Amino acid sequence: MATVNDVCRLVRSKNAGPFWVTIDLFFDGPESFRRYAQSEALGPATFARLYGTDPALVKRFPVESLSMVKISYPRSSSQGGMVERDLHCGQQFVRLLDVELD
Amino acid sequence: MPDDPRGPIKVLVPTGSLGAGAREEEVRYGIAQGAQVIATDAGSTDSGAAYLALGISKNNKGAVKRDLTILMKAAHEAKIPIVVGTSGQAGGDKNVDWTRDIAVEVARELGIRPKIALLYSELGKEAVKAKNAAGRIRPLAPMGPLDDATVDACDHIVAAMGPEPFIAALEAGADIVLGGRTTDTAVLACYPIMKGAPLGPAWHAGKIGECGAQCTVKAVDGSGVLLSIHEGGFDVEPLSAVNTCTPHSVSAHMLYENSDPFLLTEPGGVLDVTETDYQQLDPRIVRVTGSAWRPQPYTMKLEGASSGRFQTVMLVGIQDPIVLRNLDAFHDRMLDRLYHRVRTTIGEAAGDFHISLRLYGWNAVTGEKVPEGTPPPREVGVLFVATADTQEMATQIAKACNPWFFHMYMPEHEEMPSYGFAFTPADIERGPVYEFRLNHVVECDDPAELVRTVWVDLDQAEAA
Numbered sequence: 001m002a003t004v005n006d007v008c009r010l011v012r013s014k015n016a017g018p019f020w021v022t023i024d025l026f027f028d029g030p031e032s033f034r035r036y037a038q039s040e041a042l043g044p045a046t047f048a049r050l051y052g053t054d055p056a057l058v059k060r061f062p063v064e065s066l067s068m069v070k071i072s073y074p075r076s077s078s079q080g081g082m083v084e085r086d087l088h089c090g091q092q093f094v095r096l097l098d099v100e101l102d
Numbered sequence: 103m104p105d106d107p108r109g110p111i112k113v114l115v116p117t118g119s120l121g122a123g124a125r126e127e128e129v130r131y132g133i134a135q136g137a138q139v140i141a142t143d144a145g146s147t148d149s150g151a152a153y154l155a156l157g158i159s160k161n162n163k164g165a166v167k168r169d170l171t172i173l174m175k176a177a178h179e180a181k182i183p184i185v186v187g188t189s190g191q192a193g194g195d196k197n198v199d200w201t202r203d204i205a206v207e208v209a210r211e212l213g214i215r216p217k218i219a220l221l222y223s224e225l226g227k228e229a230v231k232a233k234n235a236a237g238r239i240r241p242l243a244p245m246g247p248l249d250d251a252t253v254d255a256c257d258h259i260v261a262a263m264g265p266e267p268f269i270a271a272l273e274a275g276a277d278i279v280l281g282g283r284t285t286d287t288a289v290l291a292c293y294p295i296m297k298g299a300p301l302g303p304a305w306h307a308g309k310i311g312e313c314g315a316q317c318t319v320k321a322v323d324g325s326g327v328l329l330s331i332h333e334g335g336f337d338v339e340p341l342s343a344v345n346t347c348t349p350h351s352v353s354a355h356m357l358y359e360n361s362d363p364f365l366l367t368e369p370g371g372v373l374d375v376t377e378t379d380y381q382q383l384d385p386r387i388v389r390v391t392g393s394a395w396r397p398q399p400y401t402m403k404l405e406g407a408s409s410g411r412f413q414t415v416m417l418v419g420i421q422d423p424i425v426l427r428n429l430d431a432f433h434d435r436m437l438d439r440l441y442h443r444v445r446t447t448i449g450e451a452a453g454d455f456h457i458s459l460r461l462y463g464w465n466a467v468t469g470e471k472v473p474e475g476t477p478p479p480r481e482v483g484v485l486f487v488a489t490a491d492t493q494e495m496a497t498q499i500a501k502a503c504n505p506w507f508f509h510m511y512m513p514e515h516e517e518m519p520s521y522g523f524a525f526t527p528a529d530i531e532r533g534p535v536y537e538f539r540l541n542h543v544v545e546c547d548d549p550a551e552l553v554r555t556v557w558v559d560l561d562q563a564e565a566a
Contacts, residue, residue, distance in 0.1 A: 016361040018147050018405075018538040019244060024357050057244055061363050066353060072361035074244035078537045080150035082411065082489045083458060083469075087150055091467045 004042075005097040007032040013093035018079040021051070021089045022072040023096060033067035041101045042071060050095050052076035110330040110337070111294040112137045113307070116173060117325045118314035120144035120186055120201075121161030124169040125325045126176075128341035132328045133180045135339075139293040140173050143286045143312055144201065145188035148359070151407035151536040155257045157196025163204060170208045174278070178214045185268050185279045187289025192407070193282040194258045195224040201280050206563045216277035218558035221268065223261045223282040223402075225552060227253050230404070230544075238545040239404070245541040252539050256406035259540065263402065264369030265292035266549035272296055282553075283405065285368055286312035294331040305373045306393035307336040309366060310355050317355035319346045335391035337383060347388040349380035369549065371397045400549055406540035413532040414496035416486040416507055418521035424514045426478040429464050430471060436510050440486075440503045447502045448495075455499055456489040484521070493531055500529040 004011060010026040025042070027033040036042070044055030053073040061070045077083055086092060114137035116124035121144065129140070145153070149160050159166065177184045190197025198220055209216055233239050234248050241247055253259070260283035269292055271279045281289060287308035294304040307329040310317050315324040317338060324342030338347050356375055357363045366373040374394040383389040425432050440457050460466035462483035486507055490496040508528070509518050546552060 014359050015148055016359050017541070018151070019242075019541050020361045022357075022359070022361050054244065059361065063357070063363050066350070066357075068357070070357055070361075070363050080152070080535065081537050082413075082456060082535055085460065085467050085469060088148055095468065 002036075002101050003097065004099045004101065007036055007101065011093045011096060013089050013091070015079065015087075015089040016072060020072055020074055021092055022070060023093050024068055024070050025096075026066065026068040030067050033062070033064065033069070036101050037062040037069040039101050041099055042069065046099060047071065047073050051092065110332040111297045111299050113290055113293060113311070113329040113331070114140045114341070115290060115311040115314055115327050115329060116140060116142055116341070117169065118143065118312070118316055119146070119161065120169050120189075121159070121166035122169070122314070123165070123325055124172045125341070126172050128324060128326050129172055129176045131343070132326065132341050133176055133182070135328055137180070137182065137328060138297075139182055140177050140184045141290045141293060142173075142185075143187045143284075143289055145191035145193055145197070145283075146286070147192075147405060147538065149191070151538045153190075153197070154192035154194050154260065154405060155407035155409050155536045157192070157194050157200075157258065158190075159197060159200055160191040166201065167204050167208060170205055171212070174205070174208050174214065174216065175212055177277070178212065178216065183272055183277055183279070183293070185272070185281070185289055185292060187263075187281045187284030187286065189280045189282060192258075193223065193260050193284060195222050195282065198222055198280055198282045202558060205278060205280060206558065206560065209560065215560055217275055218278045218280065218560075219271035219274070219276040220556045220558065221263060221271065221279060221281040221284075222554040222556065223263050223284075223552060225259045225261055225404075227256070227259070229552075230259055233544050239542050240545070242541045242543060248540070248542050253406070255408045256539050257409055259404060259406040261402040261404055261544060261552045262369070263553060264288045264400075264549055265295050267553040267555060268292035269296040270550065271555055285403070287366070287368055287373070290329065299331040300333060301371070301395035302373070302393040303331050303336040303390070305366075305368060305371075305395055306375060306378065306390060307331050307338070309373060310338055310352055310390070313355070313358070315340055315342070315345065316358065317347065317352050319348055319351045335389060335393065337387050337389050339387045346386045349382060349388055352388045352390065353378075353380045367398075369402050370400045371395050400546045401543040402546055402552060404540045404542045404544055405538060407536055408539050409534035409536050411489050411491055412493040412496045412534050414488050414493070414500040415530050415532050416500055416504070416523075416528050417525070418484050418507065418523055419481055420484060420521050421481040422519055422521070423478075424512050425519075426480075426482065428512065429461060429478065429482065432512060433459055433461055435512070436506065439506045439510060443506055444499050444502050448498060452495060452499060453491045455495070457499070457503070458487045458489075460485040460487070489535065493533070497529055497531055504528055
């Protein structure tokens with residue numbers, strides 16, 4: 001059972017403007033990229049569950065040349081709003097690390 | 103470039119954000135390499151809406167003045183222009199004026215008289231409503247169509263400029279252009295575009311250089327980069343002699359803070375890097391080829407910031423093992439007590455208030471329950487956040503909660519605990535909640551339609 005943390009050398013998250021979050025998963029090599037970049041476990045349902053986002057708006061972009069996949073989703077609460085806990089979304093990737101991929 | 107009779111067009115990007123720390127030796131190196139312009143961004147929406155709503159800078163005055171002094175001295179000596187985008191963090195009119203005053207002060211101290219152009223792109227509410235009524239404003243996901251109430255809620259609204267107003271100011275003889283809200287890319291791309299550089303490489307170079315040395319291998323070892331745009335593409339070189347660029351460091355920057363790694367929408371077109379190739383040209387320099395620009399009808403992105411309800415905060419530190427071994431129960435019990443306390447002491451007058459407790463050291467960043475079996479931490483910091491319709495009410499709520507926040511018993515406590523406040527008074531008025539309200543684009547017939555250009559009269563500015 002491989003988790004995101006097992007097969008990625010770097011996972012990072014950041015706001016992409018005030019309304020979107022983007023997570024970059026750099027796999028540990030082309031083999032992991034081929035095996036997991038399109039994984040169901042990295043699909044919209046997981047992002048809806050972990051981040052409360054609208055699954056219909058989740059976007060996934062595999063970048064083969066970098067063996068990475070970028071996944072972007074709209075924030076579920078406004079940046080800097082009443083219940084803000086991570087203004088720049090730089091900590092959001094952590095919740096993804098334990099997701100099981102197969 | 104032997105195949106380009108004009109040679110490359112060289113843009114010196116001294117830092118990712120004016121005030122972040124330009125380095126004199128790096129600027130000297132870039133100019134020695136033949137830089138024809140110094141271009142830098144000075145802001146971003148990343149740090150939230152407060153800077154636009156209030157018209158204030160994130161970087162302090164001393165830091166911006168320090169960087170401007172280095173850049174204005176070097177540019178004056180080399181006789182090359184300086185272009186600055188998104189002045190004063192948010193690029194609203196007040197942010198531009200703040201930056202103007204610093205530039206005027208630096209010019210006086212250096213004994214130079216540059217021709218300074220100010221580009222304002224802040225919009226009045228009526229102008230935005232009129233554009234919307236004319237069907238010229240479109241929402242971007244996840245927002246819906248714009249309505250007048252949302253426009254009215256904004257304290258300040260800006261439109262992000264493209265390169266055209268900068269080019270017009272440079273062609274009119276500006277030595278320094280201080281732009282209001284500008285796309286990060288446009289301020290770096292404006293000079294090459296003015297000089298006839300191919301659009302794909304010019305825009306892509308702007309994107310890669312937007313954060314200065316962040317596209318290099320060791321961003322901490324340097325502050326800036328030199329971008330050389332030529333007929334075949336563009337080259338990226340760190341300004342620091344000990345730093346390097348690699349195809350990975352450069353291409354990975356296209357991912358940074360972008361929701362799409364291949365397409366970037368800008369005023370008047372889309373940058374498409376789907377076919378882009380990155381090659382190591384020498385140990386320090388990367389060559390980028392194949393970037394494409396696809397023209398589209400001209401649009402400018404709108405940003406609008408509002409100030410909303412008010413918050414008052416308190417903070418305690420807790421090391422008491424009775425609390426630490428049952429933190430989730432502590433959180434739930436305290437939140438329940440605090441709501442009860444406000445309802446019984448302030449009642450209806452508290453309005454639609456909100457209280458949030460964030461346990462730093464436990465689960466403050468997510469607010470979600472931690473996995474079963476997680477060992478207790480050595481201590482937690484508990485942040486209390488009250489939100490109410492007025493600052494006074496938020497503080498009244500904090501004061502009402504203070505005794506419980508300070509002393510709340512858990513069932514195992516034999517006597518009254520006292521948690522560790524760091525400040526007196528304990529409650530801190532945090533001010534309003536600032537939020538961005540617009541995620542829309544406005545269609546423009548002309549790139550200068552929503553931009554006002556003002557020239558600084560140094561005689562008058564110095565007398566002021």
